[in-house]
Amino acid sequence: MLGLSSYWRCIYAIRAYRSAGFKKVIVAGGGVGMPISLVMTQFLIFYGIPAEAITAETQSTTTRENALAVG
Numbered sequence: 001m002l003g004l005s006s007y008w009r010c011i012y013a014i015r016a017y018r019s020a021g022f023k024k025v026i027v028a029g030g031g032v033g034m035p036i037s038l039v040m041t042q043f044l045i046f047y048g049i050p051a052e053a054i055t056a057e058t059q060s061t062t063t064r065e066n067a068l069a070v071g
Contacts, residue, residue, distance in 0.1 A: 037058050038056055
């Protein structure tokens with residue numbers, strides 16, 4: 001399930017992708033069960049972001065790990 005914070009991050013990413021000409025979206029975050037980054041990926045695809053434009057990092061559990069993994 002997509003939490004409120006993740007929902008708003010996705011909404012912002014969708015708006016930025018559509019209006020600012022970005023070519024990639026990076027989502028990051030692990031978790032118990034299905035990693036939140038994969039849930040966010042599904043949400044973004046549903047709202048029209050092409051799957052090939054999304055990079056999902058699924059192993060991190062902290063913001064520091066997120067940054068190191070996608071940097």
